[in-house]
Amino acid sequence: GAVVSQHPSWVICKSGTSVKIECRSLDFQATTMFWYRQFPKQSLMLMATSNEGSKATYEQGVEKDKFLINHASLTLSTLTVTSAHPEDSSFYICSASSEDSYNEQFFGPGTRLTVL
Amino acid sequence: GESVGLHLPTLSVQEGDNSIINCAYSNSASDYFIWYKQESGKGPQFIIDIRSNMDKRQGQRVTVLLNKTVKHLSLQIAATQPGDSAVYFCAEMDSSYKLIFGSGTRLLVRP
Numbered sequence: 001g002a003v004v005s006q007h008p009s010w011v012i013c014k015s016g017t018s019v020k021i022e023c024r025s026l027d028f029q030a031t032t033m034f035w036y037r038q039f040p041k042q043s044l045m046l047m048a049t050s051n052e053g054s055k056a057t058y059e060q061g062v063e064k065d066k067f068l069i070n071h072a073s074l075t076l077s078t079l080t081v082t083s084a085h086p087e088d089s090s091f092y093i094c095s096a097s098s099e100d101s102y103n104e105q106f107f108g109p110g111t112r113l114t115v116l
Numbered sequence: 117g118e119s120v121g122l123h124l125p126t127l128s129v130q131e132g133d134n135s136i137i138n139c140a141y142s143n144s145a146s147d148y149f150i151w152y153k154q155e156s157g158k159g160p161q162f163i164i165d166i167r168s169n170m171d172k173r174q175g176q177r178v179t180v181l182l183n184k185t186v187k188h189l190s191l192q193i194a195a196t197q198p199g200d201s202a203v204y205f206c207a208e209m210d211s212s213y214k215l216i217f218g219s220g221t222r223l224l225v226r227p
Binding site: 004006032034041042043044045046049091093095097102103105107108109110112 | 157209215216
């Protein structure tokens with residue numbers, strides 16, 4: 001149980017385009033989803049927290065107009081990187097927790113974004 | 117250890133030996149800590165957790181030690197195997213259930 005998937009697993013796009021990444025909880029209802037970014041050989045940095053049906057809460061320094069997060073259902077959250085640039089190239093990872101276990105975050109496999 | 121630029125500290129151990137990975141956390145008010153294993157190109161995988169009312173917790177081949185006085189966590193892996201090679205992160209959970217990750221340690225297991 002407690003499986004989280006991400007799609008796509010990797011994506012290459014041209015500078016200036018937008019890319020959408022999906023995060024799904026497959027066998028539980030994710031009341032809260034988290035989006036992280038990880039640059040090579042670095043740690044995971046939290047970008048934003050989203051609760052189903054509410055606007056996402058962004059961490060300091062993360063542009064909310066550039067990284068659009070939607071959490072419209074209890075099993076799906078999306079992260080859209082708008083007008084992507086090469087410096088946005090990174091590994092994006094989501095995690096999800098349920099109402100029953102706030103302190104357990106189940107992580108997705110990550111999405112590798114490369115912006116040319 | 118601390119992250120220096122783009123270089124993860126690396127621990128190299130012989131297969132079969134025990135490994136000890138250390139981590140310093142930042143918030144003395146944190147009351148829940150987790151160790152994760154991350155293989156290349158994958159998401160973090162839960163290994164073991166510990167609450168602040170404990171100082172030791174054991175799992176299968178792994179033990180986590182918590183020293184709240186000096187805000188230090190360690191992960192001990194017994195009889196390290198090649199499949200244990202990965203990057204290990206400690207994380208602390210803050211009062212709003214957000215995880216703050218440490219800088220990570222790469223474990224290399226020599227055959």
